Amino acid sequence: MERFASMRVVFSLSVLAVLLLQLLLGVATAAAANCSTHCGNIGISYPFGVEPGCYHEGFNLTCDRSHKPPKLFLGDGSVEVLEISIPSGTVRINSSSIVPVSTSSAVGTGSVNKTGKYHTWGGLRKGGPFFISPYKNKFLVLSCSNVQVLLLGGDNSTVNACATYCPPAPKKGQPFQFPMRNECSGIGCCSAAIPKGYTSYSIQIQPANEISEFDAESSVYIAEEGSYNATRLIFETVSALPALLDWAISNSTCGTKPSAAPAPACRSSNSYCQNYTSYVYNGYQCRCNAGYQGNPYIPNGCQDIDECSHWKLHSCYGTCVNMPGTFHCRCPDGTYGNPLMEGGCIKIKNSSQGLSIGLVVSGGTVLLLLALCAPLATRKIKLRKMKKTKERFFKQNHGLLLQQLISQKVDIGERMIITLSDLEKATNNFDKSREVGGGGHGIVYKGILDLHVVAIKKSKIVVQREIDQFINEVAVLSQINHRNVVKLLGCCLETEVPLLVYEFVSNGTLYDHLHVEGPMSVPWDDRLRIALEVARAVAYLHSASSMPIFHRDIKSSNILLDDSLTAKVSDFGASRYIPIDQTGVTTAVQGTFGYLDPMYYYTGRLTDRSDVFSFGVLLVELLTRKKPFVHTSSNGDALVLHFVSLHTENNLVDILDPQVMEEGDGEVQEVAALAATCIKLKGDDRPTMREVEMALENIRVKKKHATLGTTSNRCDGDQIVCDYLSTRGITDESTRQYTMEEEILSSGTYPR
Structure with missing residues (x-):
């Protein structure tokens, strides 16, 4: 009896479980049936939803039906949704503009509020799940107020920057010749890439001290690339532009x-x-x-996907047979050849009825074999697609151009181009543990290639300008052989963004060693030697290489150090070849604020003296141990202006690194005088890099002789060195040449 009683209990519980399951299924079905599938003309599907129970956590939407047609918003209704694409994993939103520069009441006099303005672009939930897509949007600034605009991430770190400039208005009777194209090149409009993973951005505006007479209303956008016309935006105020979000x-x-x-x-x-x-x-x-x-x-x-319904997209010009996840393409009956090529199937000439019967029988056999070999065919198709993709990237990344550049040296051609599979083996498939450096624009991996330790540079941003810089760096470094220039071993062009392979320099950058916590940093003797080594490398680029090369981005973070602290100049992505019969070239401005030559910034005219200015800033950094793009004095002066002012007053003790004052001697004043000469406002007043190299060489020789107890003439008979070591050029007049514009240029806070 007890056994029957227990069986009845089990049966009752089973029935109850079935009823509860049916009830839950009914509730879920009812909930699904009540979920909105549209708001206006915008489709809604899971993980998105409007009603509770219809969406994944964080993907709730608000449909405001007070509008005609209704409008859809993310979350509680602060960000308008224009389109949702589940397959591509994107949401298109309406991104409102920001009007950053507020002028004072005295607009007619051209004065503005010169303090930096802060604004926030937000509206997305902190911590996700929605983020601005980095590859499909741009940080866009439109202004004729000559402003520098910084983009700060949600953690308040500077992640990108750009600056605009407008030429002065034409005089009366002159035609209006505004140098405008439908792109943001810096004239009235500039743009920058958006970093990945942030839900909000702070925007800091630093206006200059003048406003052009043709200034339009300034505005800042985060907008989808290709959704706007830059020329029209200069002259028309648009309240919002589309932007594209990714989600996780x-x-x-x-x-x-x-x-x-x-x-x-x-x-x-x-x-x-x-x-x-x-x-x-x-x-x-x-x-x-x-x-x-x-x-x-x-x-x-x-x-x-039924590939056969779009057979041209898949290059099937024969009989297409759709299969799960793939398709099979063969020549029609009575033909033979390559069905993946137009006109590739050739008709068989029938000689007899027996031959036709034989072909039918053999065709059946072939079909059976094809059915058995379908997995192998699928694999072959995938391999072919991968090969075509690699070939497309190779052409897109100027692989043919690179081959042409190195065709005259067969030995270089054989070793310069490295396959992707070799680099994947060298880095354990780009394992995160192999990362040794990086920033907002790329990552550097450490790997072992042909039993040698190498550094592999991989960009994170798929922008054609970045790719062009990679190829430019290959072309420049392949022609350079100098002990103080980082050695390029090869490149890989089979990926969407090219990869560069260098010798591995194991001891970090000069910036890392110089700007450490505590009172002691790189010894003064090593700083002086490193400065001489960098000067030798840059002088070699200017005057000893087969074609003059201007680096354009000399700074402490681009100086690598090996185990013996020997300097190696790196990062030639912005460098330019200059024909021997030319002294300069007009280009779009590139470089790092704080190190950038003011005359190059304003005129776009790149000369060898632009590198001299950047090197002079590097000397100031070595003397003071202060960061050029961060430091400001109590009066608000940037590092260069502060240094020139104190040097003119013969009061460098207020800015020199105490360690330099303790370890150095009279040569510190000579190096300071040389730095002041290098950072003069006018390029013609600066020495050449060869003269700078000679001056530093002379300073080191005299210091060595003094250490050995000998004396030598101040300039050792070299009149050129004497001229540029003298302080006659650093006068109150040259100091007055620096204006608020130079101060802003020298106090920029983010590298290229």
Whole structure:
């Protein structure tokens, strides 16, 4: 009896469980049936939803039906949604403009409020799941107020910057010749890339002390690239522009193998997990497998693509047979050849009826073999696609141009181009543990290639200008052989962004060694030697290489040091060849604020004296141990202006590094005089890099003789060195040449 009683209890519980399950299914079905699928003309599908229970956490929307047609907003209704694309994982929003420069009441006199203005672009939930897409949007500034605009991330770190300039108005009777094209090159409009992983940005405006008479209303946007006309925006005020958001479905990651790792949010059987990583946020997204399309966040959401309905896209000019996740292409009956090429199937000439019967029989056999070999054919098609992709990237990244550049030296050509598979082996498939450096624009990996330790530079931003700089760096460094210039070993052009392979310089940068915590840093003797080595390298670039090369970005973070603190100049992405019969060239301004030559910034005219100015700033940095793009005096002067002012007053003790004053001797004043000469406002007043090298060489020789107890003439008979070591050029007049514009240029806070 007890046995029957227990069986009845089990049966009752089973019935109750079935009823509860049916009830829950009914509630879920009812909830799904009540979920909105549209708001106005915008479609809504999971993980998005309007009603409770219809969306994944963080993906709730608000449909404001008071508008005609209704408008859709993210979350509580602060950011308007224009379009949702589940397959591409993007949301297009309306991005409001920011009017950054507020003038004082005396607008007619051209005065403005010169203090920096801060504004915030936000509206997205902190910590995700939505982020501005870094590859599809631009940070856009339109102004004729000659402003410098800084973009700060959510953690208040500077992540990018750009500056605008407008030429003066034409005189009466002259035609209006505003140098405008439909792009943001810095004339009235500038743009910069958006870093990945932030939900809000702070925008700091630093206006100059003059406003052009043709100034339009200044504005700042974060907008989708290609959604605007830069020329029209200069003269028309637009309240908002479209911007594109990425999203991450979860704040966890897929693991080391994204394509194979299970993920709870990827609910379709034909979907996979893909990591979404940045310096400030890690998560993952879901994608449909190759050959499938649809919504990976719902069961059976990824559906097979019928490639045969779009046979031209897949280059099938024969008989197309659709298969799950792929397709098979063959020549029609009665033909033979290559069905993947137009006109590739050739008709078979029939000689007899028996031959036709034989072909039919053999055709059936071939079909059977094809069915058995379908997996092999699929693999071959994928390999062919990968090969075509690599070839496309190779051409896109100027691989043919690079081959032409090195064709005259076969030995260089054989070793310069490195395959992607070799670099993947060298870095363990670009493992995160192999990262040794990087910033907002790229990552440097340490690897072992042909039993040698190498450094591999990989850019994170897919912008054609960045790619052109990579190729430029290859072309420049392949022609340089100098002990104080980092050695380029090769490059890989089979990826979307090219990879460069250098000798591995193990001891970091001069910036890292100089700007350390505590009172002691690099010894003065080493600083003087490093300055001489850098001067030798730059002088070699200017006057000893086969074609003069202007570096354009000399700064302490671009000076690498090996174990013996020997300097090696690096980062030639902004460098330019200059024909021997020319003294300069007009280019778009590139470089780092704080080190940038003011005359080059204003005129766009690049000469060898532009590098001399940057080197002079580097000398000031070595003397003072202060950062050129950060330091400001109590009067608000930037480092260069502060240094020149104190040197003129013969009061450098207020700015020199105490360690330099303790370890140095009379040569400190000579180096300071040389630095002051290098950073003169007019390029013609500065020495050449060869003269700077000679002056530093003479200072080191005299210091060595003094150490050995000998004496020598101040200039050792070298009149050129004497001229440039004298302080006659640093006068009150030259100091007065520096204006607020130079101060702003010298106090920029973010490198190129």
